[in-house]
Amino acid sequence: MTQFKYLIIGGGVAGTTAAETIKQNDPSGSIAIVSDEPHVFYSRIMLSKPIFFLEKIPFEQVYLKNETWYKERNIAFLGGKTAVGMNAEEKTVSLDDGAVLQYEKLLLAIGGYPRKWDPQKIQGSDKKGVCYLRTLEDAKKIIEGVKTAKSAVCVGGGFVSFEACELLRMKNIDTTLLIMEPHYWANVWDETSGLIVEEYLRQGGVNVLKNEEVEKVFGADRVESVRTKSGKDIPCQMVVVGIGLTFPVGPFKDCMDCGHGIKTNEYLETNALDVWAAGDAVEFYDVAVGESVQLGNWVNAQVQGRVAGLNMLGKKQPFRMVSFYTTQGFGLSIAFVGDIRPLPDRTVITRGSRESKSYGRLILKDKELVGATLLNRTPEMAPISKLIEKDVDLSAHHAELADPNFDLKMLILS
Amino acid sequence: MANQREYPRAKEGSNIGKIVVDRDLCIGAASCVAVSPATFELDGENKAVAIGPNAADDETVKMAAQSCPTKAILLFDKDGKQIYP
Numbered sequence: 498m499t500q501f502k503y504l505i506i507g508g509g510v511a512g513t514t515a516a517e518t519i520k521q522n523d524p525s526g527s528i529a530i531v532s533d534e535p536h537v538f539y540s541r542i543m544l545s546k547p548i549f550f551l552e553k554i555p556f557e558q559v560y561l562k563n564e565t566w567y568k569e570r571n572i573a574f575l576g577g578k579t580a581v582g583m584n585a586e587e588k589t590v591s592l593d594d595g596a597v598l599q600y601e602k603l604l605l606a607i608g609g610y611p612r613k614w615d616p617q618k619i620q621g622s623d624k625k626g627v628c629y630l631r632t633l634e635d636a637k638k639i640i641e642g643v644k645t646a647k648s649a650v651c652v653g654g655g656f657v658s659f660e661a662c663e664l665l666r667m668k669n670i671d672t673t674l675l676i677m678e679p680h681y682w683a684n685v686w687d688e689t690s691g692l693i694v695e696e697y698l699r700q701g702g703v704n705v706l707k708n709e710e711v712e713k714v715f716g717a718d719r720v721e722s723v724r725t726k727s728g729k730d731i732p733c734q735m736v737v738v739g740i741g742l743t744f745p746v747g748p749f750k751d752c753m754d755c756g757h758g759i760k761t762n763e764y765l766e767t768n769a770l771d772v773w774a775a776g777d778a779v780e781f782y783d784v785a786v787g788e789s790v791q792l793g794n795w796v797n798a799q800v801q802g803r804v805a806g807l808n809m810l811g812k813k814q815p816f817r818m819v820s821f822y823t824t825q826g827f828g829l830s831i832a833f834v835g836d837i838r839p840l841p842d843r844t845v846i847t848r849g850s851r852e853s854k855s856y857g858r859l860i861l862k863d864k865e866l867v868g869a870t871l872l873n874r875t876p877e878m879a880p881i882s883k884l885i886e887k888d889v890d891l892s893a894h895h896a897e898l899a900d901p902n903f904d905l906k907m908l909i910l911s
Numbered sequence: 912m913a914n915q916r917e918y919p920r921a922k923e924g925s926n927i928g929k930i931v932v933d934r935d936l937c938i939g940a941a942s943c944v945a946v947s948p949a950t951f952e953l954d955g956e957n958k959a960v961a962i963g964p965n966a967a968d969d970e971t972v973k974m975a976a977q978s979c980p981t982k983a984i985l986l987f988d989k990d991g992k993q994i995y996p
Binding site (some may be wrong): 510540542543546548553554560682742795796799800818819820822823825826830832873875877879882883 | 923934936938939940941942944945948952953954955956957963980981982
């Protein structure tokens with residue numbers, strides 16, 4: 498059995514940032530990162546971006562650390578191995594190659610995985626050409642696929658599909674987008690926001706079909722077409738599926754509180770002794786809203802990695818941040834700020850309109866702003882973050898918030 | 912790459928003379944904004960701009976640059992020598 502002072506499961510941004518933070522403060526403490534991918538830390542967020550996909554930059558630029566970085570810091574990188582079990586009493590994690598690792602302190606930064614189609618339910622969905630996007634290997638498959646594909650189908654209304662549609666269109670591939678819901682991202686925001694995104698997609702040449710799902714995938718070895726629920730047959734050589742995430746909590750769920758993800762308090766501590774969690778798979782207690790929150794984005798995982806690292810070092814530091822996620826495509830800028838969940842106790846104030854193609858939704862809980870979704874209004878991200886951070890009482894300012902020309906910075910000063 | 916925007920830094924005692932944002936590389940992940948909102952903001956194209964090149968100390972500016980998932984932020988010393996990445 499190998500022993501480590503610090504054991505980190507997950508080699509993505511949360512796990513790597515935690516290791517870096519720990520090593521800065523405890524250079525002699527032994528540490529290992531277990532990753533189910535063979536690669537050293539790379540920029541997962543870049544995988545869906547045109548500059549990478551269209552090979553406008555050298556492929557190598559996707560790597561954010563090299564092997565020397567791990568060696569110099571004496572961080573053991575155990576790549577291509579998956580954690581399959583945990584014993585909280587003996588403080589061990591077992592791996593798929595039979596190894597058992599003992600820890601003093603454990604960080605679970607296990608990330609999210611694309612939800613996959615079940616070939617039992619959607620016949621043919623295991624054919625070549627059906628793509629998901631998480632790993633470098635996934636990205637390589639798509640990079641190769643777009644070189645020869647004439648037409649493609651994207652499935653799902655979220656960030657992945659939006660970005661996938663853009664890169665397919667940049668390659669002049671006939672693109673059809675299938676959305677199960679009545680409008681784009683219906684579970685996240687309102688109809689107006691959904692319709693604006695759809696307008697941009699259509700202008701960019703994407704055939705958007707709503708209330709539609711894939712029923713069957715046809716082809717010999719590779720996909721040749723899909724049939725939708727309503728009976729449409731769409732020829733395609735590629736299908737890009739972005740229908741949500743799952744979190745591999747299985748090996749750990751008997752040792753700690755898990756829901757959808759791993760539950761932690763505001764210090765990113767789980768209820769198992771000396772075990773922390775960070776990144777997409779964490780349901781942390783958010784002091785800002787007084788609720789358990791799960792966020793899946795790069796910057797959140799990065800900051801959580803840092804905070805979890807500090808807490809593993811014994812510095813008691815709560816995680817509190819206003820998180821961001823942005824994307825851009827077809828000439829449209831999308832930005833999410835803070836907590837955007839459409840919960841029943843939230844009040845939503847909209848600013849802008851579908852006609853002006855500039856539309857924001859400010860999400861309030863009680864008197865305070867907790868989040869926002871912005872279409873072509875990214876510069877408002879900065880004042881909105883400050884209003885959230887400073888817990889500004891906005892109860893007397895609803896009219897200003899609804900005025901698209903009102904400068905939100907004014908409310909910070911008052 | 913051509914599409915770079917330069918922000919001279921004149922902070923006293925600083926070893927960083929210039930911050931450069933490569934707008935072709937920037938994907939608007941906003942990790943720099945999370946580290947140093949006084950230095951960086953996103954503009955209308957979801958690209959990072961240095962709104963306060965003198966606002967933060969060297970350590971914070973370095974951390975902001977290092978946090979970028981596409982290495983789109985370049986730092987130069989007072990002699991014009993690139994110090995990151």
